[in-house]
Every structure is written in C-alpha cells, then in structure tokens.
Amino acid sequence: MNNISFGQYYPANSLIHSLDARFKVICAFLYIVCSFLCKNILSFAALLASAALLVAISGIPPKILLKSLRPIIFILLFTVVINMFWTSGENLVFSWWKIRIYYEGIMNALFIAVRIVVLIVGTSIFLTYTTTPIALTDALESLLSPLKVLRAPVHEFAMMITIALRFIPTLTEETNRIMAAQKARGADFTTGSIFKRARALIPILVPLFVSAFRRADELATAMECRCYHGGEGRTRLNIPHSRPRDYVMLLLIVAFGAGLILINIYGIGYTMK
Amino acid sequence: MDEYFIRTEHLCCNYRDENGREAPALIDINLKIKKGEYIAVIGRNGSGKSTLAKLLNMILLPASGKIYIDGKDMTSGNLSDDEILDIRRRVGMVFQNPDNQIVATIVEEDIAFGPENLGIPTPEIRRRVDYALETVGMRGYEKHEPHRLSGGQKQRIAIAGVLAMQPECIILDEATAMLDPRGRAEVINTIELLNRERKITVIMITHHMNEAVRADRVIVLSDGRLLRDYPPRQLFSEPDFLRRQGLGVPQSVELIDELRRQGIALEGEPVTPEECAGAIMKYLKQKKAHDG
Amino acid sequence: MAKIRLEKVNYTYSAGTPFETRALRDVEFEIKEGLVTGIIGHTGSGKSTMMMLLNGLEKPESGRVLLDGADIWEKPKEISKVRFRVGLVMQYPEYQLFEETVAKDIAFGPKNMGLTEDEISARVREAAGIVGLDAGLLEKSPFELSGGEKRRAAIAGIIAMKPEVLVLDEPAAGLDPAGRERILGTIQNFRAQTGATVIIVSHSMEDMAEVCDEIVVLLEGRILMSGSTREIFSRADELRRVGLDVPEITGLMLRLRDMGAEIDSIPFTVKDALPKLMKLLK
Numbered sequence: 033m034n035n036i037s038f039g040q041y042y043p044a045n046s047l048i049h050s051l052d053a054r055f056k057v058i059c060a061f062l063y064i065v066c067s068f069l070c071k072n073i074l075s076f077a078a079l080l081a082s083a084a085l086l087v088a089i090s091g092i093p094p095k096i097l098l099k100s101l102r103p104i105i106f107i108l109l110f111t112v113v114i115n116m117f118w119t120s121g122e123n124l125v126f127s128w129w130k131i132r133i134y135y136e137g138i139m140n141a142l143f144i145a146v147r148i149v150v151l152i153v154g155t156s157i158f159l160t161y162t163t164t165p166i167a168l169t170d171a172l173e174s175l176l177s178p179l180k181v182l183r184a185p186v187h188e189f190a191m192m193i194t195i196a197l198r199f200i201p202t203l204t205e206e207t208n209r210i211m212a213a214q215k216a217r218g219a220d221f222t223t224g225s226i227f228k229r230a231r232a233l234i235p236i237l238v239p240l241f242v243s244a245f246r247r248a249d250e251l252a253t254a255m256e257c258r259c260y261h262g263g264e265g266r267t268r269l270n271i272p273h274s275r276p277r278d279y280v281m282l283l284l285i286v287a288f289g290a291g292l293i294l295i296n297i298y299g300i301g302y303t304m305k
Numbered sequence: 306m307d308e309y310f311i312r313t314e315h316l317c318c319n320y321r322d323e324n325g326r327e328a329p330a331l332i333d334i335n336l337k338i339k340k341g342e343y344i345a346v347i348g349r350n351g352s353g354k355s356t357l358a359k360l361l362n363m364i365l366l367p368a369s370g371k372i373y374i375d376g377k378d379m380t381s382g383n384l385s386d387d388e389i390l391d392i393r394r395r396v397g398m399v400f401q402n403p404d405n406q407i408v409a410t411i412v413e414e415d416i417a418f419g420p421e422n423l424g425i426p427t428p429e430i431r432r433r434v435d436y437a438l439e440t441v442g443m444r445g446y447e448k449h450e451p452h453r454l455s456g457g458q459k460q461r462i463a464i465a466g467v468l469a470m471q472p473e474c475i476i477l478d479e480a481t482a483m484l485d486p487r488g489r490a491e492v493i494n495t496i497e498l499l500n501r502e503r504k505i506t507v508i509m510i511t512h513h514m515n516e517a518v519r520a521d522r523v524i525v526l527s528d529g530r531l532l533r534d535y536p537p538r539q540l541f542s543e544p545d546f547l548r549r550q551g552l553g554v555p556q557s558v559e560l561i562d563e564l565r566r567q568g569i570a571l572e573g574e575p576v577t578p579e580e581c582a583g584a585i586m587k588y589l590k591q592k593k594a595h596d597g
Numbered sequence: 598m599a600k601i602r603l604e605k606v607n608y609t610y611s612a613g614t615p616f617e618t619r620a621l622r623d624v625e626f627e628i629k630e631g632l633v634t635g636i637i638g639h640t641g642s643g644k645s646t647m648m649m650l651l652n653g654l655e656k657p658e659s660g661r662v663l664l665d666g667a668d669i670w671e672k673p674k675e676i677s678k679v680r681f682r683v684g685l686v687m688q689y690p691e692y693q694l695f696e697e698t699v700a701k702d703i704a705f706g707p708k709n710m711g712l713t714e715d716e717i718s719a720r721v722r723e724a725a726g727i728v729g730l731d732a733g734l735l736e737k738s739p740f741e742l743s744g745g746e747k748r749r750a751a752i753a754g755i756i757a758m759k760p761e762v763l764v765l766d767e768p769a770a771g772l773d774p775a776g777r778e779r780i781l782g783t784i785q786n787f788r789a790q791t792g793a794t795v796i797i798v799s800h801s802m803e804d805m806a807e808v809c810d811e812i813v814v815l816l817e818g819r820i821l822m823s824g825s826t827r828e829i830f831s832r833a834d835e836l837r838r839v840g841l842d843v844p845e846i847t848g849l850m851l852r853l854r855d856m857g858a859e860i861d862s863i864p865f866t867v868k869d870a871l872p873k874l875m876k877l878l879k
Contacts (some may be wrong), residue, residue, distance in 0.1 A: 166410050198410045201452040206692075212654050213693035216685040217754060218677050218709030235705065238695035242740065247405045254406035256364055257398040258419040258466060259390045265424040269417035269434060350744050350773045401771075455640065482771045485640045485800050486842055512773045515845070553774030556803060556845040559867050560874070567871075569878050578845055582852040588878060589858060 040100065040160045046091030047277065049162045053171035055278040060158035062285045067147050067154070069292040072303040073139075076146050078295070082288060083150045090157045100156050101149065108148055115141040143304050169193045174272060180263075187263025195251070203244065210239050309373070310474060310506055311338040311361060311396075316370035318356050330356040332529045334370070340473065341504040343497075345517035345537075348526035349551050354510045357526070358476045361508070362396040363389050375473075394423060397467030401479040403459035404452075412454075412462055413438070413447040419470040430469075437465035440503075441495050457488025461495055468499070474506035475499065482512060489513070514547075514555045518576050525550065538574035557581040599663075600630040600762060600794045601651060601683075606660035608646050620646040622818045624660070628762070628811075633788060633795040635805040635826070637841060638815035644798045645688075647815070648764050651796070652683035664762075681710055684760030688767045690751035694739040699730065699750050702739050706758040724757035725750075727790060728783045745776035749783060756787060762794040763787060769804060777801075781808055806830060806844045806865040814841070830865040846870050 043049075048056070070076045087094055101108075121136030159168060173190035180186050211221070214235045221232050316334040319327045331353045338344055346354050359365040360372060363379060372379040374392055384392075397419075400406050409415035413434050420430045438444050441461040451459060460480055467475055477496065481489040493516060499505045509516060517523045523540045525533040527550055533540055540547070544554045544562045554562070557578045561571060564585075575584040608621040620643045628634050638644050649655040650662055653669050653676040661668045669679045684706075687693070696702035700721050707717045725735060728749040734742065739750055748768075755763065768784065769777040781804060788795055799805055805812060805826070812829040814821040816839055822829060829836075833843040833851055843851075847865045850873075854860045858877060864870040 164410075166414075194409065198408065198451075201450075202404050205452075209687065210693055212649065213685075213687045213690065214705075215654060215677075216652060216680055216687065217693075217706040217758070218680060219705075220677065220709070235693075235695045239692055242695075243692055247402075250400060250402060250405035251408070253359075253364060254398070254400055255408060255418075257362060257393055258408075259393050259422040259470065260418070261386070261390065261422065266421050267424050267427060267430065268421055269414060269427065269430045271427055349775055479771075487639065487840070514774070551773065551775030551778075553777070556867050557849050560846060560849065560870060563867065563871050564874060564878065567875060569875075578849040578852065582849050582856060585853060585874065585878070586856050586858065592878065 040156065041164050042092050042096060042161045044091040044162075046089060046162065048086070048090045048157060050277070051162075051281060052272050052274045052278045053163050053167040054174055054272055055274060055282055056158045056163055057168070057171050057175060059281055059285050060155045062282075062289065063154045063158065064151060066285065066289045066292055067150050069289055069296065070143070070147065070304075071296045075292045075295045076143055078288075078292065079150050080146055083153050086154060086157050090162060092157065092161050097153055097156065097161075100161075101152055104148070104152060108145060111148065112141045112145050115144055140304055165197050166194060169197070170270075170272065187266070191263075199247070202247075203240070206243055207236065207240055210236050210243075308339065309337045310340040310342075310375055311336065312371075312373040313360075314371040314373075316360065316372060317368045318353075318360055318365060319368045320356065329529050331360070331367075331526075334531050336524070336531070336534070338506060338508070340506055341500070343500045343507045343519070343521045344509065345520035345523045346508060346510045346526060347512070347514070347517050347523060347552055352526040353529040354526055355478055356529075358398060358478045358508070358510060361474075361476060362393050362398060364393075364398075390423065394419070394470045395472055396474045396476065397470055397472035399460065399463045399467060399475065399477045399480045401482050403456055403463060403483070406463050407451045407459065407466075410450060411447075412443070412449045412451055415451060415462060416466045416469050419466055423470065433469040433471070434465075437468040440468060440499070441465045442491075455488060456484045457491035460484065460488065460492045464492070464495055464499075472505065474508065476508040476510070478510045479512065480509075481516065489516075493519070514541075514553055514558075515577075518555065525552070537576055541576045542574055598630045599627040600665065601628040602626075602661075602663040602666075603647075603650070604661045604663065606650065606657045606662065608643075608650065608655065608658050610646075620818055621650075621657075624818070624820055626813055626820055626823050628794060628796060630794055631792055632810040633784075633797065633808055634811045634813060635809035636796065636798045636813050636815060637800070637802070637805060638821075639840065642815040643818040644815055645766065648685060648687075648766050648796075648798060651762070651764055652685045653679045654685065677709075681706070681758050682760055683762045683764060684755040684758050686752050686755050686763070686765040686768060688770060690755075691739075691744070691747035693754075694747060694751055697738060698736050699725075699739050699742070700735040702750065703735075703754045703757050706754055710758060720757045720759065721753075724753040727756055727787050728753045729779065729786075745772055745779060748772065748776070748780065752780075752783060759791070760793065762796065764796045766798045767800070768797065769799070769801070777804070784808060800842075802830075802842045802844045803846075806847070826865065827862075831863055833863065 067079055070079050087097060116133060116137045117131065119134060119137035119140045121134035123135035124132060125135050125138065126133040169190050173186055176186045219232060219235055221229065313334050313336045316331060317329065318331040320330040322328050334357065346357065348354050356365060360367055367380060374396065379392060407415050408418050416434045416437050417430050420433055438447065441464050443458065443461055443465065451462060454462065481492050484492065496507055496509065500507045509520060511517060518537050518541070520537060523533065523535055523537050524531060541554070541558045544558055547554050558576055561575060561581050561584065565571060569588065571584045571588050573584055575581040603624050603626055606621055606624045610618045610620050636644050636647065646655060650657055656670060664679060664682065669676065694702050696705065703721045703724055704717050707720050725732070730746065730749055730753060734746065739747060742750060752768065765784065769780045772780065784795060784797070785808060787793065797809065809826045811824065812826050813823040814829065814836070821839065822832065830843055830847055833847055836843055844865050846867050847863055850860055850863050850870055860873060864873060
C-alpha cells in the first residue's frame with residue numbers, strides 16, 4: 033500500500049502518459065463506444081488490433097495489464113458460457129441431451145469476451161494506469177464544470193476526492209499503528225467466529241474514527257487559515273493544457289469509430305446476432 | 306498607520322466545554338507586537354495559547370475586547386469577506402500535526418493551495434511556489450508526495466504554503482512538538498531566517514524553553530491570563546516563577562540559579578549554554594586573578 | 598542477569614520491493630534485569646523496529662530474541678503470552694483508547710489475558726494508582742480526559758498486564774513540561790513498585806540522563822555503543838559526531854572544559870554538575 037502511489041498508476045514516460053487527462057477521459061469514453069460498434073469478425077479483429085497497439089504505446093508491461101483482468105475472470109467466463117449455450121441459430125455444431133451449441137453461439141461468446149477484455153484494457157490504459165488519481169480528479173472537475181451553472185457542487189466533489197486521496201496513506205499507516213497497539217494488549221483479530229472477529233474490530237475502529245474526525249477538524253481549520261472559501265474565484269497552479277497530440281489521439285479514435293461503422297454497413301464476415 | 310502590527314485591548318474569549326458550558330479561555334489580554342518582532346508564547350496545555358493564535362487570524366472571534374491588525378479594528382463586526390481573507394493571508398498559521406494541514410497529494414500543489422484560493426494568476430503562483438520552496442530549502446521536492454517526507458520536511462512544506470501567500474506574520478502553534486531534534490532544528494532555522502532576512506513577524510507557541518530563549522520577547526499565559534511579557538533574559542532570571550507555572554527551566558539556567566543560591570555571584574543574565582559557560586569562566590578568571 | 602538478549606538480529610522492511618530497507622543489521626545486545634535502559638538514535642535508525650521485535654509484534658528475519666534465555670518465537674502460536682510479559686507502550690498511546698470508560702479501557706489487556714473479574718478490577722485500581730489517575734476519573738469516558746491524563750491512562754492499560762518488561766516509545770512526546778515531568782515520575786514509580794525491567798526510547802537526552810541506568814545507541818540499524826549512562830555521555834564527542842545530542846548540562850560542561858576549566862569527569866545532570874563546579878568556584 034505504501035510502496036506504489038495508491039491506485040494502479042504505473043509511472044512511465046509513454047505517449048499516453050503525456051496526454052492531457054481531460055482528453056484521456058473523453059478518449060476512454062469514445063473507445064468504449066467503439067467497442068460497442070463492433071458487429072462482425074473484421075471489426076472485432078480491428079478492435080483487438082487497436083487494443084494491442086494501445087498496449088504497445090502505453091509502456092505498461094502486458095503482465096501487469098493481465099493482472100487487472102484477474103478480478104473479472106469469473107464474470108468473463110459466466111458471460112461466455114451464457115452466450116454459448118443460450119444463443120440459438122441455424123448451424124448446429126454440437127448437441128447432447130438438451131444442450132445445443134450453435135456456430136452463432138460460439139462466435140457471440142467470442143465477440144463478447146473480446147469486447148469485455150478490450151473494455152477493461154482500454155479504460156485501464158487511458159485512465160487508471162497512465163493517469164494519477166489527482167490528475168483524473170482535476171480532469172473530471174474540469175469536464176464537469178459546465179454543470180456548475182446548474183449549481184452542481186462540482187468543485188466541492190473534486191476537493192472531497194482530492195482530500196480522500198491525500199489521506200489514504202495517512203489513515204492506512206494509522207490503522208497499522210492502532211492494530212499494533214491493540215495487539216500489544218493481547219487483541220486477537222485472526223481467530224474465533226465471525227461474530228467474535230467483528231467484535232475484535234471495535235478496538236481498531238473506534239480510535240480510527242476518533243482520529244479521522246480530529247484530523248478532519250484540524251484540516252478544516254488549516255484550510256480556512258489558508259484562505260479557502262470554496263471554489264469561487266479560485267485559480268490553479270497547474271492548468272491542464274491541450275497539445276496537438278491530444279487532438280490527434282482524439283481524431284484517431286473518432287476515425288476508428290467511423291471505420292467500424294463503415295465495416296458494419298458493408299457487413300464483412302460473420303455478423304453478430 | 307499603527308506603530309504595532311498586532312495590538313489587543315482587553316481581549317476576552319470563551320470556549321464551550323464538553324458539557325456545553327461557557328468557560329473563559331482568555332481573560333483581558335493586552336498585547337502589542339511590532340512588525341518584525343520574534344515572540345514566543347509559553348504556557349501549560351489549556352492555558353489559552355492556541356485560542357490566542359486563532360483569534361489573531363479570525364478563525365475565532367472574541368467575546369469582548371479589541372484586536373487591531375496593522376491599525377485596523379478587526380472586531381468592529383462589519384468586515385467584508387475579502388477583508389477577512391486578507392487578514393488570514395497576512396497572518397499565516399502553521400499547526401502541530403504536519404499530516405493534518407497538508408491538503409494536496411503533491412508538494413507543489415499543496416504550496417499553491419493558498420495562492421489558488423486567493424485567485425492569484427497562474428504564472429505568479431508558479432513564481433511564488435518556486436520562491437517559497439527555495440526559502441525553506443526544499444527545491445527539488447516539487448513533485449514529491451508529502452506523506453513520504455520526514456516530519457521536519459513536512460513542516461517546512463507547511464511553512465512554504467503559508468509563505469506563498471506572502472504573509473507579514475507567521476504564527477506557529479506548537480509546530481515543533483511532534484518533531485525529532487533534527488526536524489525541530491530545521492523548522493527553527495527556517496523560521497529564524499524568515500524573521501531575520503524577510504522581516505516576517507513570528508509568533509512561536511512552544512513547550513521548549515530553549516526555543517523561547519531565542520525570541521525577542523516571551524509571553525507567559527496561565528489559565529487564560531497573560532502573566533509575563535518579558536525579554537527572555539528577564540524571564541529566565543525568575544526560574545522559581547517558571548517552575549511554579551509548571552513550565553520547566555533550561556538546564557543552564559537552572560545551574561546558574563543553583564550556583565547563585567550557593568553564593569557564587571555570577572555576572573549578567575546568561576540564558577544559553579554558551580553564555581552560561583562564559584559567565585562561569587569569567588568568574589573563574591577573576592577568582593584566579595584575585596587569589597593569585 | 599540478562600532479561601532480554603538479541604542475537605544477530607536482522608530485519609528488513611518491504612523486502613523484495615524497490616523500497617526495501619534494512620532496518621536492523623546483526624544487532625546484538627542485552628537488557629539487564631531490573632534496570633532502566635534507554636535507546637537513543639535518529640528517526641529511522643531502527644529504534645521503532647527494535648521495540649516491535651522485543652514483544653513479538655515483528656519477527657526477526659534472522660537471529661533470535663531471547664526472553665529469560667528462551668527464544669520468544671519458539672512457539673509462534675503463543676506469541677501473545679510474550680506480549681503480556683513484555684508490555685509495549687507505543688508513541689502517542691492515547692490514540693489507542695476506545696472503551697466507554699477509562700476503567701474498561703485499562704481492563705482491556707488484563708481481560709485478554711483471561712483473568713477473573715476480581716483480579717481485573719484489582720489490577721485496574723493498582724495501575725491507575727501507579728500512573729496517578731484519580732479514582733474519580735476511572736468512570737469517565739477516556740475522551741473527556743486532558744492530554745496528559747489520556748497518556749497516563751493508556752500507559753496504565755499496559756501496566757495493568759503486570760509486564761516483566763515495560764517498553765515505552767517516546768512516552769513524553771508532545772506534552773508540556775509539567776506533563777513530561779509526570780510521565781517520568783510515573784515510570785520511576787512503576788519501577789520502584791514492581792522492580793520490573795524498563796526500556797525507554799526518547800530523543801530528550803535530559804530525560805534519558807535523568808531516568809536511565811544503561812543506554813544503547815543505534816545508528817543506521819547497528820549498535821554504535823552501549824553501556825552505563827555515565828559511560829555513554831562521557832563519549833559526548835562521538836555522539837555529536839553522528840549528529841546526536843548530549844544533555845544541555847553536559848554540553849555546557851564540555852564547553853567549560855574546552856575553555857580551560859579543570860573538569861575531570863563530565864556530569865550529565867545538574868545535580869551532578871553542581872558539586873563539581875562549586876569545588877572549582879569556591
């Protein structure tokens with residue numbers, strides 16, 4: 033937890049790392065749209081190729097990316113199985129007892145698997161792996177700022193996330209310290225029934241909450257002393273600025289989407305049901 | 306224009322205890338602090354030191370009495386929000402726990418926090434951040450994460466954050482209490498530099514008597530009352546008073562006091578170990594000259 | 598007689614990551630039974646790690662920690678018994694208080710030891726007495742106490758386990774001078790009443806000179822020196838060379854010696870220094 037900056041940010045100097053976070057949020061969104069535009073073998077092949085290209089230029093080791101897929105492996109298998117068994121079609125490939133597997137089912141399952149994997153890989157590359165949580169928060173604040181007209185507390189929300197991010201390492205450390213202190217008094221968190229273990233957390237949670245409230249209180253005073261008075265009239269040290277490469281990336285993705293639409297219109301290869 | 310940067314008249318402040326009763330935190334405080342002075346405030350826990358600090362930059366409001374900052378009455382009750390912000394800009398605060406006053410996850414963004422709130426244009430914020438980091442000796446740490454720094458470094462970042470608002474006065478509320486001796490030395494050296502070279506008024510709330518020794522004046526608070534407002538030499542010439550207040554006395558001062566009690570007529574008012582050693586040597590030499 | 602012995606103890610933080618740091622290297626020393634031993638060193642010198650090794654909160658990577666001659670990790674399942682015998686008061690221990698009343702909080706350790714109700718309440722009263730908490734405070738919420746009282750209540754929570762060794766990490770940090778004084782008094786009181794072994798970590802050399810019989814100096818995870826308080830502070834030059842302080846009075850006396858005053862042995866408390874100077878000045 034204390035070793036790498038929390039979150040999954042992977043520090044490197046790739047092209048994608050250097051893009052403006054606001055553009056990356058938009059790119060990630062458009063890329064998701066693209067993955068849903070795919071309907072046939074050729075478009076899915078193009079999608080897979082684009083994902084491979086993204087991985088290559090992101091500078092993130094594929095091994096680490098694969099790790100991020102681990103939590104969704106169950107969902108992935110589940111969707112594949114459902115699609116394989118429940119899609120009916122014309123070309124029966126295999127049948128036994130009540131189970132019938134059609135060619136269409138296999139293709140759909142394959143397509144959906146590709147879509148899910150690309151979705152995860154694409155968004156992790158654009159967002160979590162190449163963008164620090166704080167840059168992401170700032171980008172969201174900036175992108176959502178039109179909502180301020182509707183009196184949505186966009187700045188306050190972003191400030192909340194920033195402070196939460198700032199205090200994660202502090203509170204993690206504090207939790208470890210309190211745990212050690214209670215263990216020194218013979219507390220046992222690892223044995224006994226679930227009920228007993230839940231009770232054993234009280235000596236940790238109470239001091240942790242008390243301390244979190246104390247910290248919040250002191251932080252609020254410190255912020256007031258540094259002239260904080262909400263988002264109104266605030267300027268920024270680091271203003272996000274876009275460069276040609278940001279627009280190029282955006283255009284590439286839009287063009288990619290347009291290409292996928294064309295492939296769909298001319299319908300090459302097997303088309304998804 | 307007032308001759309004093311900070312002036313209080315009959316200042317009183319109450320606080321609400323845990324049972325909801327009002328109790329006096331400060332009683333009839335009269336203070337005069339000139340621009341560029343280095344003031345130490347000492348007193349036991351709960352003597353009203355932090356309350357005083359928070360009154361001076363309008364985090365708290367007094368129950369009665371007057372506070373003038375640079376000649377301007379802060380207690381008239383009709384200050385605009387901008388005027389209050391201006392006071393907080395001019396009178397900056399550094400608190401005890403470094404972890405609870407750092408807002409951002411990157412050093413430079415934290416230092417920029419004050420100027421950002423004040424609506425300073427971006428290029429000027431950059432200039433101030435660089436200057437502030439330079440002043441506290443932390444250039445090169447711009448992109449570091451604060452939670453990886455040492456306590457002394459964190460407090461210097463906090464000082465830099467105040468400095469970036471271009472204050473005229475910095476109040477340190479036990480800012481060295483949680484630091485090890487190295488960290489404490491880092492903070493003290495930084496503060497003394499700001500006072501000496503940038504002429505920033507310093508109000509240092511502390512439990513460490515050897516920090517108080519270095520101030521121009523030491524203010525002693527006890528149960529909300531101002532008991533002493535003396536130069537350190539004069540204050541440390543009454544060690545009995547300090548002991549009675551539960552404030553402790555530096556060992557050098559204690560030694561001189563004991564020697565005098567046993568009839569050694571040492572000259573001057575030495576307070577630091579160097580001065581005390583000097584006074585003892587002087588006596589020794591005179592004695593030798595007399596004897597020999 | 599050695600109460601605790603460390604044999605070739607090594608400890609590494611975050612092993613196998615880019616942040617790997619060796620906290621302790623081949624550390625070897627003894628804590629004598631019934632004495633007050635101080636541990637001094639810079640932040641990051643390995644002091645905190647050492648304290649956690651002494652009561653089995655951390656396990657040495659290699660080497661052994663012996664309590665009364667027996668390896669504390671011989672039966673890893675019974676490590677909590679070691680934690681009752683070697684009581685650890687961590688830094689800012691008041692942040693561990695959690696119960697509804699001070700009495701219940703002090704009772705937490707004894708309860709985990711599986712003692713009877715009568716024994717527990719007797720120990721709570723006794724521990725509160727040693728740290729000087731009024732009986733009236735025992736039924737209050739720990740969060741209503743003053744800073745110094747909270748600290749003493751937390752220390753009482755460890756003392757109530759009747760540890761054979763009491764380990765304290767910066768017990769007086771952040772308190773006002775009167776609060777410091779009281780904590781030091783508490784420690785001396787505890788020792789006088791129980792005869793237990795005490796280990797203190799502190800940055801305040803004046804406090805260490807006041808209460809310690811023996812001192813161990815750690816530098817970058819190694820033992821730089823250890824010996825009686827007098828021996829250690831008489832090596833003031835070496836301590837200063839590695840950036841550590843000596844008590845203010847010791848510094849003053851060294852200065853006098855350097856200025857030519859005839860001082861044979863360098864004192865480390867004011868009480869000690871006074872007769873030496875009087876002999877010189879009379």
